[in-house]
Amino acid sequence: KMYTVAIVGATGAVGTQMLACLEEQQFPVGNLKLLASPRSAGKVIETPWGAVTIEAAASEAFDGVDIVLGAADDDVALALYPEAVKRGAVVVDNSHAFRLDPDVPLVVPEINAADALDHKGIIANPNCATIIGLVPTWPLHQLAGVTRMIVSTYQAASGAGVPGMRELEEQIGCMGRGEEMPAPRAFAAQLASNLIPQIGGEKFEGFTSEEMKLQNEGRKIMHLPNLRVNCTCVRVPVLRSHSESITLEFERDITLEQAREALAAAPGVKLVDDLDAQSPHDRWPMPLDTSDQDLIWVGRVRRDISNPDELRGITFWCCGDQIRKGAATNAVQIAKLLVE
Numbered sequence: 001k002m003y004t005v006a007i008v009g010a011t012g013a014v015g016t017q018m019l020a021c022l023e024e025q026q027f028p029v030g031n032l033k034l035l036a037s038p039r040s041a042g043k044v045i046e047t048p049w050g051a052v053t054i055e056a057a058a059s060e061a062f063d064g065v066d067i068v069l070g071a072a073d074d075d076v077a078l079a080l081y082p083e084a085v086k087r088g089a090v091v092v093d094n095s096h097a098f099r100l101d102p103d104v105p106l107v108v109p110e111i112n113a114a115d116a117l118d119h120k121g122i123i124a125n126p127n128c129a130t131i132i133g134l135v136p137t138w139p140l141h142q143l144a145g146v147t148r149m150i151v152s153t154y155q156a157a158s159g160a161g162v163p164g165m166r167e168l169e170e171q172i173g174c175m176g177r178g179e180e181m182p183a184p185r186a187f188a189a190q191l192a193s194n195l196i197p198q199i200g201g202e203k204f205e206g207f208t209s210e211e212m213k214l215q216n217e218g219r220k221i222m223h224l225p226n227l228r229v230n231c232t233c234v235r236v237p238v239l240r241s242h243s244e245s246i247t248l249e250f251e252r253d254i255t256l257e258q259a260r261e262a263l264a265a266a267p268g269v270k271l272v273d274d275l276d277a278q279s280p281h282d283r284w285p286m287p288l289d290t291s292d293q294d295l296i297w298v299g300r301v302r303r304d305i306s307n308p309d310e311l312r313g314i315t316f317w318c319c320g321d322q323i324r325k326g327a328a329t330n331a332v333q334i335a336k337l338l339v340e
């Protein structure tokens with residue numbers, strides 16, 4: 001069977017990547033629609049399925065559409081995706097709008113693929129930092145039962161889309177030429193050679209909306225309603241891979257060897273963990289190495305020596321591409337689950 005697929009937000013970083021992922025994952029596309037804001041309507045995009053003219057995203061555009069890949073923001077999602085479902089489409093939505101809705105599955109295929117089939121028309125794609133952190137956490141949870149996560153994230157400029165990436169590139173260029181920096185547009189302050197310790201607005205007791213996502217989405221995806229998460233999200237001068245330092249606490253014993261073995265065998269994970277390796281690229285994951293590929297690279301795996309229970313804590317470092325596995329790749333993987 002071939003499917004009519006519509007990408008909403010087709011001109012953004014994630015929407016553009018979704019188009020590439022449809023081809024890479026050999027999705028059975030019979031007909032492709034590219035939907036975006038009215039100002040992009042009329043542009044012609046060359047695709048593997050021929051030249052496609054961008055249409056303005058509106059309810060009637062979903063007539064005859066089987067699968068919608070949503071790469072638009074929350075207000076477009078809330079306005080349009082229920083309409084698309086009424087017209088018979090199934091929506092995989094990358095916005096935050098429906099992620100915590102009890103009627104909407106929130107899915108990382110390596111963790112809870114079966115949840116995707118229990119949908120009422122909309123399936124939500126988790127936040128990028130959630131996907132990148134949970135893919136390596138899940139195999140360790142299966143081994144010893146995770147009860148608590150202490151996480152610091154180092155999030156790329158791509159989290160603010162193409163404008164965020166362009167702004168960082170522009171600032172780096174200015175620094176290189178010793179020129180005056182333009183006023184920041186995509187971020188609160190200059191990002192080049194800087195760190196911005198806030199992503200999203202204040203949400204709960206000084207934690208931001210981005211920081212609360214890991215707890216709230218992690219509980220839903222792993223079916224762990226009592227999971228405890230303390231997350232600090234920081235914007236860093238990196239283009240498109242997020243990095244995370246994660247310390248896990250477990251309810252059952254887990255040795256370092258068991259943890260490394262589980263990570264080496266885990267779906268979606270590449271273990272890169274050898275401080276004595278000749279090349280830095282083999283010692284630890286770095287965001288430049290994980291950009292434009294779909295695996296979450298994990299390294300610096302060690303026993304958490306601060307945990308009073310010797311065999312109840314593991315700390316590791318991981319990096320993953322925010323636009324790919326953090327968004328587009330995961331969404332297309334979910335769509336493939338639906339058609340398979």
Ligand code: 2RA
Pocket residue numbers: 127128129155156158159160199210
């Ligand atoms: C960010 N996760 O990194 C948020 C949205 N993509 O900005």
